[in-house]
Amino acid sequence: MGKVITAVLAANFLLIAAAMQVSADEFNELDLALWKDEYEGVVQRGRAAFVDPSLGKNGVVCAQCHPNAANTHPETYPKFQKQLGKVAVMAEMINWCIRNPLEGEPLALDDPKMIALQAYISQERRGVELVPGKH
Numbered sequence: 001m002g003k004v005i006t007a008v009l010a011a012n013f014l015l016i017a018a019a020m021q022v023s024a025d026e027f028n029e030l031d032l033a034l035w036k037d038e039y040e041g042v043v044q045r046g047r048a049a050f051v052d053p054s055l056g057k058n059g060v061v062c063a064q065c066h067p068n069a070a071n072t073h074p075e076t077y078p079k080f081q082k083q084l085g086k087v088a089v090m091a092e093m094i095n096w097c098i099r100n101p102l103e104g105e106p107l108a109l110d111d112p113k114m115i116a117l118q119a120y121i122s123q124e125r126r127g128v129e130l131v132p133g134k135h
């Protein structure tokens with residue numbers, strides 16, 4: 001009985017391994033192109049959002065204080081932020097800036113604009129070493 005179970009488990013393992021092999025083979029140049037296009041489109045929307053006064057209510061835009069996403073430090077998150085009184089993710093600090101300097105309404109954390117802002121910021125800081133928690 002024990003041998004039968006072992007054999008069934010081994011067979012299942014082989015099937016799973018074969019399925020993984022198939023999905024690895026299915027990842028082709030079209031997939032890569034789609035990945036790149038989708039990602040770059042979102043980064044572009046983030047770049048546009050950085051100069052979009054409609055995020056706020058007083059005409060102020062992100063790029064005035066963060067040209068080319070300067071001083072955004074995505075590599076330091078999650079970290080303690082004094083303004084928020086807790087360890088926060090970067091999106092919460094983006095909302096702090098939308099509420100304060102821009103006097104706007106905070107975005108949902110999964111709002112496409114919030115994701116685009118983060119994509120643009122991280123893209124501008126690509127290659128910087130991760131230092132989570134750094135002040």
Ligand code: HEC
Pocket residue numbers: 050055060061062063064065066071072073076090093094097098101102117
């Ligand atoms: C009037 C200037 C001003 C504007 C406009 C502004 N910010 Fe900020 N931003 C600040 C200040 C001040 C801080 C706080 C710095 C700190 O204490 O870490 C900050 C912090 C941040 C941080 C965290 C930086 C860090 O070092 O952890 C991010 C990310 C950020 N802003 C993104 C944005 C985005 C996105 C926008 C547009 C929606 C925006 N900011 C608009 C001044 C501004």
